Amino acid sequence: MLILSRRHGQGIRIGNSIRVTVVAIDGQVARLGIEAPASCKILRDELWELVADANKDAISSAPIGGDFARIIQGTASGQGPEEAGPLRSQDSHLGTAL
Amino acid sequence: MSVSTASDGQSQGRLVISTLRFGSAEEVVIFASHLYTFVDPLPGLPDNHRFALIEEERYAPLRWMQSLDDPLICLPLLPAALLEFDTEKYRARITAADEGSGDDLGQGGSVYLVTRQLQDGGKLVVNLMAPIYLDPGNGTGRQVILQDPSYSLRQGIVWNARSRKFGLVCSS
Numbered sequence: 228m229l230i231l232s233r234r235h236g237q238g239i240r241i242g243n244s245i246r247v248t249v250v251a252i253d254g255q256v257a258r259l260g261i262e263a264p265a266s267c268k269i270l271r272d273e274l275w276e277l278v279a280d281a282n283k284d285a286i287s288s289a290p291i292g293g294d295f296a297r298i299i300q301g302t303a304s305g306q307g308p309e310e311a312g313p314l315r316s317q318d319s320h321l322g323t324a325l
Numbered sequence: 326m327s328v329s330t331a332s333d334g335q336s337q338g339r340l341v342i343s344t345l346r347f348g349s350a351e352e353v354v355i356f357a358s359h360l361y362t363f364v365d366p367l368p369g370l371p372d373n374h375r376f377a378l379i380e381e382e383r384y385a386p387l388r389w390m391q392s393l394d395d396p397l398i399c400l401p402l403l404p405a406a407l408l409e410f411d412t413e414k415y416r417a418r419i420t421a422a423d424e425g426s427g428d429d430l431g432q433g434g435s436v437y438l439v440t441r442q443l444q445d446g447g448k449l450v451v452n453l454m455a456p457i458y459l460d461p462g463n464g465t466g467r468q469v470i471l472q473d474p475s476y477s478l479r480q481g482i483v484w485n486a487r488s489r490k491f492g493l494v495c496s497s
Contacts, residue, residue, distance in 0.1 A: 265424060270470060278455040278470055279369025281478055282400065285441045285452075289401045 342377055342391065353379055360393075361459050361466035368455070368468065373398055376466065378459060388437065390457070402437035403451055408482065409490045418476070419456055423469045434460035443479070448494075450479040 231239060238248035244264050251258040261269055338357045359378040366373050375393040386407055392398035406412060419436065436458055438451035453476040459466045481494030 268470070270472070274470065274472065275368050277478055278452070278468070281441065281452050281455065282367055282369040282439060282468075285400055285439045286398060288442050288444065289399070289440075 340377070342379070342393075353381065355379055358461050358464070361390075361464055363466050363468075365467060367400075367457075368470075370395075370398060378402075387440065390437075400457075401440045402457065403440045403482075403491070405436040405438050405456060407490050408438075408451070409485065409488060409492045415453075415456075415476075418471055418473060419458065419469050422471050423458070423467070433462045434458055441479075448481055450481050451491075452478055453480045454478045 233239065233249050235249055235252055238246055238260075240246050245267060246262040248260040248262075249257055250260040263269060340355050340357055340360070341352045342355060355377050359380070361376050361378065363374050363376065370392070373392045373394045376390045377393060379389040379391055381389075386403065388402045388404070390400040390402055405415065416436065436456045438453065438456055440449060440451050442449055453471075454473075455468050455470045455478070457466060457468050482491040483494055485492045
């Protein structure tokens with residue numbers, strides 16, 4: 228990891244099109260100004276980590292095979308506004324609209 | 326689990342994928358058009374750029390997105406269109422968050438939600454915060470992260486037999 232020391236008002240450039248500037252420093256909090264192309268997605272690190280953990284959890288927690296279909300039907304039992312009903316093959320075609 | 330693409334399984338735009346995802350070793354036939362390239366890998370899954378979308382009627386309405394780079398990576402997905410909520414608003418929100426990617430959301434593409442089963446109680450949740458957009462038109466996919474607190478990372482869902490869609494469970 229490259230580590231640089233910057234003072235208030237100073238910045239760094241990443242490539243030719245990204246500039247990061249230290250806008251303010253207040254105690255242990257640094258405010259950063261970022262200039263980057265719209266195609267460059269900027270996220271807080273903790274948000275990225277949340278999604279990463281959710282993706283990994285989905286893989287590790289996924290039941291094997293048909294068990295998942297049974298579980299989905301089970302979500303209707305006593306929780307939903309309607310009674311449980313069997314999933315039908317035609318339901319699988321509803322996913323193309325959005 | 327193991328998965329591989331068999332070159333001799335390619336026939337009339339179809340591919341045969343061997344997988345153990347469904348409990349035992351078996352081959353799953355997918356359309357070649359169901360192969361997607363993620364230029365930017367999914368968060369938490371670096372080095373996985375190629376995925377196959379498996380649509381098996383026996384597992385409907387769930388889909389499986391199998392990595393072709395790592396046989397252990399297989400994500401359960403639910404089509405967002407199967408949820409009872411404002412899909413137009415949701416798609417507009419995704420489009421706005423994805424603005425500037427240089428590859429606008431196409432009308433022919435579909436939005437899917439990563440689905441999980443919670444350990445406590447086994448309830449199903451979908452990730453509304455980070456939907457996956459698959460565009461069969463150009464064979465690409467990407468996960469768009471919405472920085473909007475109204476879209477939860479763990480949105481509970483419940484099957485509604487009447488509408489044949491999933492209702493959203495309100496958190497208390």
